[in-house]
Amino acid sequence: MKKFEEKTVQTNLEFSGRIITLQVDEVLLPNGKTAKREIVKHPGAVAVIAVTDDKKIILVEQYRKALERSIIEIPAGKIEPNEAPELTALRELEEETGYTCANMKFIQSFATSPGFADEIIHLYMAEDIAKMEQASALDEDEFVELLHVSLEEMEQMVISQQIFDAKTAFAYIWLKDYLK
């Protein structure tokens, strides 16, 4: 859909980092005027809903420097170059939780911050999960704590804002319907 399209007049790359880049686009508006758009480019990410046979949801707690606090999330991670999202999902599940699965079922994709970023998260459900004999290694700058919680415990984490990010908030209300 191209309604109200904003054509790029000029692009200035302002920052190129290890994970994100930032550019400012000068755009032509539908009324003929121009405006500046600040845009963060991100490689995209996956997130995984994983539930054990006894209906415990697998979550990870980790420090999020951008928020200056730790939060509890569903397992997730960035897509590596040329990596298929469902393989990213399996890799992140294995690395962050020590579980693997027989099938990654696609649920939904969504843009996290369409006002300033192109990041898209692809959400999966890990089906037929099983504990691995030997856990995969985390990235060397990654520290996570694994949690297994009931739906009721997850609800309390939403209320107390220990769960505080959009994908996990979405996962909670999705699971409320799925597990009932």
Next chain:
Amino acid sequence: MKKFEEKTVQTNLEFSGRIITLQVDEVLLPNGKTAKREIVKHPGAVAVIAVTDDKKIILVEQYRKALERSIIEIPAGKIEPNEAPELTALRELEEETGYTCANMKFIQSFATSPGFADEIIHLYMAEDIAKMEQASALDEDEFVELLHVSLEEMEQMVISQQIFDAKTAFAYIWLKDYLK
């Protein structure tokens, strides 16, 4: 919660724009090593779920330069300096839709992209909405089209990915429960 805290060793401001800034923090990890964190600072935003008396959900279609397409969203917008979020919510509802409301009920706050940004969205439900006689003015670089849709039409928009952002995806499954 400060588990796995990453203390800032040094901060470098890389970009300061009209809406976002970008900084790279060098942090001290729990294992004593250091790492770089690329962080986007954003003033925060609100989003508003508004439903008419005949159970039509009020949505807006707008072009999102970061995604290079238009998407359909619940009304939303950035918090201005020193603005209380519930006032931002009322202002954005009035500006983007021409509706006002008697009460803004807080639903939930969530971080949109905790891996690289501090943006938090505060989600509200507009209660007792009414059409304004004279609509508020949009920002001069803002072009939106107003839509009134049923829950079933909203579901089709999720399936077709016309609805494609996290807050509106969340709003849809929240509304599925609320309107049933």
